[in-house]
Amino acid sequence: MKTRRSVQWRALWTLIFTAVFMLVLIIRLVIIQIADASSLKAYARNIHVHKIILPAPRGKIIDRNGTILAMDVPTYQIVAAPKYVSHPAQEAAVLAKYLPFSQSLLKKVLSNNSWYALLDRSVPQSLATKIEQLNLTGISVIPTSGQEYPNGTLASQVIGMVGANGQGLAGIEYEDNKILSGKPGYWIVRTDASGNPLPQWQEAYKAPQPGDTVQLTIDANIEAVAQKWLKWGVKRAHALNGTVIILNPHTGSVIALANWPNFNPNNYYSATPLEMTDYAVQDPVPPGSIFKPVTASAGLGLGLFTPNSMFDTRGYKIVDGVRINDWNPVGWGWITLTRGLEVSSDQVFMDVALKVGVDGMYHYIKEFGLDHPSNVGLPGDSSGIWIPKNQVNAVDLATIGFGQGMAVTPMQMITADSAIPNHGIMMQPHILKAILSPTGQVIKTVKPQVESRPDTPKVAKEIEHMMVLEATQGTGVPAQVPGYVIGGKTGTAQKIVDGKTSSNLFVSSYMGFGPVPHPRFIMLVMINRPIGKLFYGDQVSAPVWQHIASYLFKYWKIKPYAGPDNGSKPFVKP
Structure with a gap:
């Protein structure tokens, strides 16, 4: 009897439990169907509907004539999933035949058991197809896009490069990244269980907006010639590096800007810091005697001297008890200011600077734009290095007079001296010519802009002579x-090492313009740390200048016109 009653109680409790469970289940189903319906639908949609970001094609970089310097092209990434690579050594041996990496390095990467490894960020379609046909386990080919530089090393520090994330890393690619980048689009689409897009279930689409084209003022033909002869000059002098800048003094536009050594932005990850630095704007150095036209401008502009003012040169000058030597240890005796610039007497320009005074010199330093970055439109633009005006003593002032005791960039220096062949007017240097739409329509044009008027036309003409x-x-x-008349100035500056003036490390320069009397260009050749017997500016940089200038006259079809005197007639006041 007890057993039967016990069975009945068990059956009852089972029934109650089942009823309660069913009731809870029904309530939960109601909640799911009604209360949680919207959130669950959104959850399901998020699983099967994806927003795919569509990268925008990057804008081009072109030269003043439309030559393409950088452009967006289809490219491919080679990606590995090492966790799925069963035979790292064998696959590394195969991939080493196609990728610019050693077999040992590839083996190390493929053996690390990770989920993801980027083997190469950008390979052309032909190579991607070959790798894909190998059917290697754990190796994938991912289509993407990237910036290509069809001229290789040409103007590499100016153009810069783009990183794997599509952002500019240096040069114009960095400076004008917002202009070049465009705006990405998107594609909202349903996917299957494997995550593959189902185009027939497309929900929304916004096309990417291509980036705009940046047109530079440089001429690719002149750039190539400048680069060629700069390389020749640097190697000839066994130097560390060098820079060539060519400006139009009447507009401030940069016609060429070359550095050596340089790098190939298509393979920038193998470049060294020396190759990637744009020394024209990023590396201030003592300018040496190419600064003397600024000192002469101060002396003439303030009315303290004339071109015929006389100086007694002895090969040195004692300033506050300190002997400062001229480059010529015996001097030239009594010479004029004109002759002083002609033979580059350091003593003459010490005398001028000391007479002008600290306030006068620093006024002209500011007027010639040497106290701030050049603002040419390139990243890393340095403002130079100057002793604060209130700390300048007589010795400092004397050495500043002939281009020592401070540091400026080549771009600052050529901009300052460009006022001489432009009637005393200094133009704002610029490397951006225009911004064009993807279809080639002009969006913005950079117009020439006067930065300052440091010289009167009379003073500028006197210094030009x-x-x-x-x-x-x-x-x-x-x-x-x-066959051509030019004006110029040599420079041989002693470098500053650990705060002291070096006796064997030099910066050798030549600054010149032509053809006179109607100059079309001003060019600076600056070669850093020549080693050996050749270290003066006339030995190292002037020959490079001569080769490039010869090309310019022919390129612009300027016929020879100079007579036997080649421009050395006595100066006649305008």
């Missing part, structure tokens, strides 16, 4: 181009 004599019968004779 001095620089013509320097190029025709002074230290700049090696820069002469037969």
Whole structure:
């Protein structure tokens, strides 16, 4: 009897439990169907509906004539999933035949048991197809896009490069990244169980907006020639590096900007810091005697001297008890200011600077734009290094007079001296010519802009004549181009090492313009740390200047016109 009653109680409790469970289940189903319906639908949609970001094609970079310097092209990434690679050594041996990496490095990467490894961020379609046909386990080919530089090393520090994330890393690619990047689009689409898009279930689509085209002021043909002869000059002098800048003094536009050594932005990850630095704007150095036209401008502009003012040169000057030597240890005796610039007497320009005074010199330093970055439109633009005005003593002032005791960038220096062949007017340097839409329509044009007027036309003409004599019968004779009149100034500066002036490390320069009397260009050749017997500016940089200038006259079809005197006639006031 007890057993039967016990069975009945068990059956009852089972029934109650089942009823309660069913009731809870029904309530939960109601909640799911009604209360949680919207959130669950959204959850399901998120699983099967994806927003795919569509990268925007990057804009082009072109030269002043439309030559393509950088463009967006289809490319492919080679990606590995090492966790699925069963035979790392064998696959590494195969991939080493196609990728620019050693077999040992590839084996190390493929053996690390990770889920993801980027083997190569950008390979062309032909190579991607070959790798894909190998059917290697754990190796994938991912289509993407990337920036290609069809001219290789040409103007590499100017153009820069783009990283794997599509962002500019250096040069114009970095400076004008917002212009070049465009705006990405998107594609909202349903996917299957494997995550593959189902185009027939497309829900939304927004096309990417391509980036705009950046047109530079440089001429690719002139750039290539400048680069060629700069390389020749650097190697000839066994130097560390060098820079060439060519400006239009009447507009401030950069016609060429070359550095050596340089790098190939298509393979930038193998470049060294020396190859990637844009020394034209990023590396301030003592300018040496190419600064003397600024000192002369101060002396003439303030009315303290004339081109015929006389100086007693002895090869040195004692300033506050400190002997400062001229580059010529015996001097030239009594010479004029004009002759002083012609032979590049350091003592003459010490005398001028000391007479002008600290306030006067720093006023002209500011007027010539040497106290701030050049603002040419390139990243890393340095403002130079100057002793604070209130800390300048007589020795500092004397050495500043001939281009020592401070540091400026090549771009700052050529911009300052460009006022001389432009009637005393200094233009704002710029490397951006225009911004164009993807279809080629002009969006913005950069117009020439006056930065300052440091010289009167009279003073500028006087200094121009001095620089013509320097190029025709002074230290700049090696820069002469037969049949043409040029003006120029050599420079040989001692480098600053650990805060002290070095006696054996130099910066050798030549600054020149032509053809006179209607100059179309001003060019600076600056070669850093020449080693050996050749280290003066007339020995190292003037020959490079001469080769490039010869090309410019022919390229622009300027016929020879100079007579036997080659521009060395006595100065006649305008």
